[in-house]
Amino acid sequence: MMKVCMIGLGSIGSRHLKNLFSIAENRGISLTIDAMRSSKNPLPPKIEDLVSTVYYSFDDLPEDYDIALITNPTSMHFETIEHMLPKANHMFIEKPVFDRVNYDYKSLRWKEDGIYYVACPLRYHSVIKYLNDFVEQQQIFAIRSICSSYLPDWRPDDDYRKSYSANSGLGGGVRRDIIHEWDYLLNMFGMPLEVSCQYGKFSHLDINSEDAAVYTAKYADKLVSLHLDYFGRHSRREVELFTSDDVVVGDLIKKEIRFLNTGKIISLPQERDDMQREEIEAFLDMISGNKENCNDINMAVNTLKIAMGGECV
Numbered sequence: 001m002m003k004v005c006m007i008g009l010g011s012i013g014s015r016h017l018k019n020l021f022s023i024a025e026n027r028g029i030s031l032t033i034d035a036m037r038s039s040k041n042p043l044p045p046k047i048e049d050l051v052s053t054v055y056y057s058f059d060d061l062p063e064d065y066d067i068a069l070i071t072n073p074t075s076m077h078f079e080t081i082e083h084m085l086p087k088a089n090h091m092f093i094e095k096p097v098f099d100r101v102n103y104d105y106k107s108l109r110w111k112e113d114g115i116y117y118v119a120c121p122l123r124y125h126s127v128i129k130y131l132n133d134f135v136e137q138q139q140i141f142a143i144r145s146i147c148s149s150y151l152p153d154w155r156p157d158d159d160y161r162k163s164y165s166a167n168s169g170l171g172g173g174v175r176r177d178i179i180h181e182w183d184y185l186l187n188m189f190g191m192p193l194e195v196s197c198q199y200g201k202f203s204h205l206d207i208n209s210e211d212a213a214v215y216t217a218k219y220a221d222k223l224v225s226l227h228l229d230y231f232g233r234h235s236r237r238e239v240e241l242f243t244s245d246d247v248v249v250g251d252l253i254k255k256e257i258r259f260l261n262t263g264k265i266i267s268l269p270q271e272r273d274d275m276q277r278e279e280i281e282a283f284l285d286m287i288s289g290n291k292e293n294c295n296d297i298n299m300a301v302n303t304l305k306i307a308m309g310g311e312c313v
Helices: 011-027 074-084 126-135 180-189 274-287 297-309
Strands: 002-007 031-036 053-055 065-070 088-093 116-118 142-150 194-200 212-218 223-229 231-242 247-251 256-259 265-267
Touching (some): 002 011, 002 074, 011 065, 116 297, 126 180, 126 231, 126 247, 142 180, 180 223
Parallel strands (some): 002 065, 031 053, 088 116
Antiparallel strands (some): 142 231, 212 223, 231 247
């Protein structure tokens, strides 16, 4: 029996919970799932059916959880981790790890044998997995990455102005919210020698978080440029790799690789939920000792430092 505590049951938390339940069932693992909530609003029926007990105070939680899934607002992550360290053996923490970089997280009582994994789902995207192999075989001179979309379209049934993304105090803003791009770039190419960043609120959107950020990063043998925004009316999520023979475009929305010089196109179909399912599978393998933790707290904090201010560590 595996005992799980869910902290945060918004859209991504609910997705992780349903995936965890399904994967555990396939693996023959029995789960007991509790939820820690700040709201007493009723849970959706499909989620309520999976939850044994709902708690509203950390003090009331038992201290024998195998796993804590932390998917509440980023601004609450540090406090939540601090509360859960004595209560859970392992943690799955939604990205980004924190809302700022100056928490004294190293002073916390981390368990030596605990797995503390920070979500990085784009590493499990079919296009990124292909490009990870591709860059091992090619000399790359420059990389150009973009993630551009229209925030009000993210969840059309909700008021975008009330979303986590729109609220800087909750950890919103493109530098933290769209940290996926820096995660896969740093995983693919390592830490740059230097980074510069310009960001701010520029569009008509009624939000108090930054809606655009542009970075340049210098490596010894390559240059990276990255554009993030909340106001693009034509969604784009692409990474371009410049080699001596071609320009290779990884299109994460169309799920394809395009070789612009030769005209070759490779289709890499994948369902929306496949990345998160594969990530939960990997996390379970980490806590069972069958995989290394590929994105621990230190790695995630280093990524956040780059994303927030261009600090190379």
